[in-house]
Every structure is written in C-alpha cells, then in structure tokens.
Amino acid sequence: MNCRRMKKNIPLVSGGGLSAKKGQRIRAHLDRCPGCGQEAREFEAALKAAKSLAAADPPEDWSEAEWRKMMAAIASKKIGRRRVLVSIPSKPVLAGGLALVLVAAGAFFLLKKPANEPGRPRSPSALVSPSQVRPEEPSSVTIVSKETGLKIMWFFNKDLDLEKFGK
Amino acid sequence: MSDQEKDLVERVLSGDTAAFEPLIAPYRKPLLGLAYRMARNSEDAREITQDAFLRAFKYLRNFDADKSFKNWIYKIVIHAARNFQNKKAKEGRVVASGPVKEAAARGSLGPERGLERRELRSRLMDCLNVLTPREKEVFLLRDIEDLSIRESARILGCSAISVRVHLSAARGKIRERIKIRHPELMEGKK
Numbered sequence: 001m002n003c004r005r006m007k008k009n010i011p012l013v014s015g016g017g018l019s020a021k022k023g024q025r026i027r028a029h030l031d032r033c034p035g036c037g038q039e040a041r042e043f044e045a046a047l048k049a050a051k052s053l054a055a056a057d058p059p060e061d062w063s064e065a066e067w068r069k070m071m072a073a074i075a076s077k078k079i080g081r082r083r084v085l086v087s088i089p090s091k092p093v094l095a096g097g098l099a100l101v102l103v104a105a106g107a108f109f110l111l112k113k114p115a116n117e118p119g120r121p122r123s124p125s126a127l128v129s130p131s132q133v134r135p136e137e138p139s140s141v142t143i144v145s146k147e148t149g150l151k152i153m154w155f156f157n158k159d160l161d162l163e164k165f166g167k
Numbered sequence: 168m169s170d171q172e173k174d175l176v177e178r179v180l181s182g183d184t185a186a187f188e189p190l191i192a193p194y195r196k197p198l199l200g201l202a203y204r205m206a207r208n209s210e211d212a213r214e215i216t217q218d219a220f221l222r223a224f225k226y227l228r229n230f231d232a233d234k235s236f237k238n239w240i241y242k243i244v245i246h247a248a249r250n251f252q253n254k255k256a257k258e259g260r261v262v263a264s265g266p267v268k269e270a271a272a273r274g275s276l277g278p279e280r281g282l283e284r285r286e287l288r289s290r291l292m293d294c295l296n297v298l299t300p301r302e303k304e305v306f307l308l309r310d311i312e313d314l315s316i317r318e319s320a321r322i323l324g325c326s327a328i329s330v331r332v333h334l335s336a337a338r339g340k341i342r343e344r345i346k347i348r349h350p351e352l353m354e355g356k357k
Contacts, residue, residue, distance in 0.1 A: 011338035012331060015310055042353065046342035047310060049352035053291040054311045057284055059203035059212050061196065070217055075184035080225045 006036050014043035093147040101152065104143055108154070112161075172236045179227055187224055194237065197312055198244045204307050205248040207292055219247040241314075241322045245304060290352070294344045302337035305330050310338070 006029055012018045013026045030037045062070065143152045178186035198219065203212035223230075223243050230239055295303055301323075308319040309330070316334075320327045345352050 008335070011335040011342075015334075015338055042346065043338060043342050045353045046345045047338060049345055049349070050291065050294060050341055051311065053287050053294075053352070054200075054204065057287045057291065058196075059199050060209035061199060062213065067195075070220070071188045074221050074224050075187055077221065077224060079180065079184075079227055080229075 003033060003036055006030075006033070007039070010036060010040050011043055014040050015047045093145075097145045097148055097150055100143060100145065104141070104152070104154075108141075168232065168234065168236045173232055176227065176230065176232060176236070179224075184224075187227075190236070191220055191223065191240065194240055198240065201241070201307055201312055202244055202248055204291075204295065204311060205245075205303070206251065211251065215247045215251050216244065218251070219244040222247065235318075235321070238318055238321045241308070241312075241318075242324075245322060249300075290349055293348060294341050297340045297344050298337050299333075302333045302340070305333040306337040306341070309334055 006026065009018065009022070009026050010030075013023050013030070018026065030040050139158075140153055140155045142154075144150070172190060175186045175190040179190065195216075199212055199216050202215040202219075203209060206212045206215055219240070223240055230236065295306075298306060304323055305319060308314045308322060309316065314322070316327050316330050319334075320330045323330065
C-alpha cells in the first residue's frame with residue numbers, strides 16, 4: 001500500500017474502525033514509513049486528548065431526589081398504543097414493483113394493434129353504427145404486487161385501446 | 168438485548184411502570200453525557216434526556232424486542248437533541264455553551280474547580296465546533312461513547328460505510344484543530 005492510499009486510512013486505523021485484516025496491513029506500513037507513522041501518532045494523541053477532555057468534564061447529573069421525582073412523573077404517564085404506520089416498502093421491493101410495471105407497459109405497447117392504420121380493415125365494432133353498439137364489459141389487466149399489495153388495473157376496449165376513465 | 172431487559176420491558180408493558188427505572192438506569196449517565204456534548208450545557212442536556220426518557224416510556228410498545236434496547240434509546244436521545252437544537256435555532260436562542268447557566272448549575276464546585284471545568288469544556292467544544300452535525304454525532308458515538316461502528320450506524324440510521332467516512336473526516340478535523348489551537352494537549356498536558 002502506498003502513502004497516498006494510506007493517508008485515507010490513517011484516521012480509521014488510529015482510533016479503530018477498520019477490519020482486523022486491513023488494520024494489520026496498514027500497521028505494517030506504518031512501522032516501515034516514518035512519515036505515515038508520525039501522522040498516525042498525531043491522530044492517536046489528538047483522539048486521546050479529546051477523550052480525556054470529555055472524561056474530565058462530565059455533565060451535571062440529577063440528584064437522587066430529582067431522579068426519583070422524574071421517574072415518578074414519567075411512570076404516571078400512559079404508555080401509548082402501538083403505532084400502525086404504513087410501512088414504506090424496501091428499495092428492492094420498490095425496484096421490483098417498478099420493473100413489473102415497466103414490463104407490463106412494454107408488453108402492452110408491443111401487443112397493441114394500431115387503431116386507424118390506412119388501408120387496414122377496421123374492426124367489426126367500428127363498422128357498426130353507434131346505436132348498434134352493445135354495451136360490453138371492457139377487458140382489463142390487473143397486476144398485483146405480492147410484496148406491497150399494490151394493484152394496477154388497466155381497462156381496454158375491443159380494439160385493445162386503453163379505455164379512458166369516466167367513459 | 169439481554170433477558171433482563173426483555174423481562175423489564177414486558178413488565179412495563181404489562182402495567183408495572185416502576186420497572187421502567189431499572190430499565191433505563193444503566194444508560195442514565197452515558198445518555199446524559201451524549202446530550203451534554205450535543206447541547207453544550209448541563210441544563211439543556213438534562214432537558215433533552217428527560218424528554219428522551221419520556222418518549223421511550225410513551226412509545227415502548229413500538230420497541231421491537233428482537234432489537235437492541237441500547238440502540239433504540241440512543242436513537243431517541245439523538246433525535247431529541249436534534250429537535251431541541253432545531254427548536255432553539257428557530258427561536259433564535261444561542262445554542263452555544265451558556266456560561267451564566269453553567270455557573271449557576273455548578274455552584275456546588277469551588278471557583279477554581281469550576282474555572283478549570285469551564286476551560287476544559289471550552290477546549291472540547293472548540294474542537295467539536297469544527298465538525299458538521301453528522302460528523303459530530305458519529306464522533307461522539309464512536310469515540311466518546313465508545314460504541315462500535317455498526318452500533319453507531321444503526322443509531323444514526325445510516326450505513327457503516329457512511330459512519331466510517333464521517334468518522335475519518337471528524338478525526339481529521341479534530342486533529343487539525345488540536346494541533347493548531349491546543350498543541351499542548353497533543354503533548355499530554357491539560
């Protein structure tokens with residue numbers, strides 16, 4: 001390991017925070033390289049100084065009477081009910097759901113027939129007059145995510161055109 | 168979480184509210200210490216810790232018994248401290264160490280001891296002031312409270328890599344600050 005890469009790891013090896021294997025490798029370099037070794041010693045000294053400053057200035061604790069009073073006040077409160085939160089699905093689940101939607105959308109556009117292509121015979125339903133059109137149930141595709149319960153429904157008319165809502 | 172903690176949590180939830188005190192007592196001093204370093208004075212630290220204990224009691228039913236109670240309660244204190252600081256900042260109050268409040272709070276100490284403490288505190292605060300809020304949280308949890316990288320990550324709700332990155336930056340800044348402003352500390356003198 002060269003000194004440039006070492007510089008990034010010195011703060012972590014000095015105060016702990018690296019894996020044993022990596023730490024060992026870095027320590028071996030520190031023993032060989034006086035510059036990096038000096039820097040590591042400075043980090044250790046600074047960290048030690050910060051810790052000793054913190055230890056020498058503890059916060060003012062509650063007196064026993066104050067503590068008991070506070071505990072009694074807390075214990076007199078009611079414990080809340082379990083919060084039922086709508087849990088946000090994890091990233092892989094969201095990614096899976098999105099992939100599913102994209103695949104479905106892709107399949108839809110690939111399978112979709114062009115509606116009014118010139119020279120192409122129109123569908124039988126388009127040749128009959130509007131009064132003869134029977135109200136039919138539109139065909140639909142429903143995709144339900146097992147993980148999230150998210151349900152996506154698409155409605156199509158006879159020509160496999162996406163039905164607009166409200167029609 | 169230890170069996171004893173599990174038992175205490177169950178007792179509190181079944182109505183024995185007196186069991187809450189032995190449940191949080193082991194964390195009393197470390198949590199107060201953490202709040203103190205974040206809030207920068209004892210009075211605010213006590214307010215933050217008290218608020219955190221109250222929240223812990225109120226929302227104990229939401230605690231997942233399969234997870235660490237220690238991490239959970241540390242998380243609550245971190246959030247309480249952040250909320251407190253935000254609230255103070257909105258109100259336009261100064262978050263820095265309040266010498267008047269501290270002098271009153273430490274009235275029991277002699278003037279010399281009080282002065283020495285204030286001096287030590289101002290040096291530590293001077294070092295912590297150069298850190299960003301996240302760096303400060305990581306540094307306090309890992310280096311002052313001696314929690315592991317993984318525990319710190321769980322408490323802060325981030326990855327271990329993120330903790331390492333912030334910790335590395337924080338240690339670098341602290342070292343620079345001590346080297347430039349308080350070189351006597353590097354030599355082992357207080």
